[in-house]
Amino acid sequence: MLAATVGAVAALVTGLLAWPGGGQHASAAPATFVHPGVVLDTAQLDLVRTKVQANAEPWKSAYNQMIGSSYASLTRAAKPRATVECGSYSNPNYGCTDEREDAIAAYTDALAWYITRNAAYAQESIKLMDAWSATITAHTNSNAPLQTGWAGSSWAKAAELVKYTYTGGWPNQSRFATMLRTVYLPEIINGSNSNGNWELTMMEAATGISVFLDDKTDYDKAMATFRTRAAAYVYISADGALPKTVPSQNLNTTAKIVSYWQGQSTFVDGLTQETCRDFVHTGYGISSISHIAETSRIQGDDLYGTDIGERLRQALGFQSKYELGTAPPSWLCGGSVTRGLGPVTETGFNALHTRRGVAMTNTQTLTEQNRPAGSNNLFVAWETLTNANNPN
Incomplete structure (x- = not known):
């Protein structure tokens, strides 16, 4: 030593x-x-x-x-929850996988929109973001900061692409921004003393959300x-x-x-x-x-x-x-x-x-x-x- x-x-x-x-x-x-x-x-x-x-x-x-991939489906059913509860290694898993995968799907659809210019993909991304912004109020249990970082990273990328490249309208954009400001940022912005990948992921989400806001x-x-x-x-x-x-x-x-x-x-x-x-x-x-x-x-x-x-x-x-x-x-x-x-x-x-x-x-x-x-x-x-x- x-x-x-x-x-x-x-x-x-x-x-x-x-x-x-x-x-x-x-x-x-x-x-x-x-x-x-x-x-x-x-x-x-x-x-x-x-x-x-x-x-x-x-x-x-x-x-x-x-x-x-399934993430690019135009018929994905969003699965939002008011409270996403994630314990260690996502056990319990009450909405953890659903939130992360809906966020990745929103980002996937935003990329697909940009590349194809098919408005259906932008609208699908908006649908997923709107479903969650109308529902979620909190993340709880021991993995809450990490879960918030994971999902928040993808939400920020999706929202940034849709807001600044899609001109077809996003009426609930301000509600989504409020969700990021009030549900996500408070959980991650002060960091954590956990293993390093936690805080790095949390700061990835925090920087992305801050740019969007x-x-x-x-x-x-x-x-x-x-x-x-x-x-x-x-x-x-x-x-x-x-x-x-x-x-x-x-x-x-x-x-x-x-x-x-x-x-x-x-x-x-x-x-x-x-x-x-x-x-x-x-x-x-x-x-x-x-x-x-x-x-x-x-x-x-x-x-x-x-x-x-x-x-x-x-x-x-x-x-x-x-x-x-x-x-x-x-x-x-x-x-x-x-x-x-x-x-x-x-x-x-x-x-x-x-x-x-x-x-x-x-x-x-x-x-x-x-x-x-x-x-x-x-x-x-x-x-x-x-x-x-x-x-x-």
Whole structure:
């Protein structure tokens, strides 16, 4: 186990990483929000539409996968609840799956509308959003913050696309905005001290909702929490002997940090706080980092040239290597990892490799091997379609 004094640990949690050449980097809301601007913008969407119309790959296969899924059904029956109750691992599951999948369906329909210009898809998305905004009042039980983050991420993407690209009318748009403001934001905006993927997912939803609501105050708050949590989720060697931590968690000894990192005591570039838990949850965290970085870039603050971009690059490469089948050494998770990263690499890979020209051999192999990337049925959906080879 690595040795460190309490004082040394405290020094690691006193602030965000001062990235070489950039100093302390503070993200802030733009003077005017870009719309659509949650994870995707107009230039990205227009490229996707053009590629699908040209029957170009991998977009065409990815589009066929999406449009052939149950999420794109034009006869989906929404299943809203006044109170969505989700315990640990969604047990009990009173509306948890229904809410998440209706939100993904609303986003799927919004994408289908943009690509096809078939108004029936926009109207279907509106139908789902209206059903929930007329009904839901609360999330309860232990998984409430995470559930709110998962569903809120998809709702924000769907609403942003429909509001700013569909001109056929959405009479209950203000009611949906009120739902996001009063039911979703209060559950997620103050973060949590749970495993890192929780807070990252919550901040993904909070930033997306804040963009939709043109809420600069909550956007800034969510981004500040995100930067602290992302720095504490992915280790890079510039952090020093130990990973960074979230100050409110009081991880002020080496033993506490090692325990929080699933018993892992050797820290290398790209290791995440949940790598030794399993790659599924690690994938959730990586995905949310990618999504928030995309939203921030669209809103005028490109984080890919900061420590966030380096953490994302290292996390993708490290997990991809072992997801592809490399046997873990004995010092890593006791020599055994639980694979299952999920469809989460396209967005980060595109941002770093396609746009910035960074070589990412393992991430590229895994990403191309898994195309077309579908949905994890929680909050990730259709990212080969939206992000593959997209320089915009």
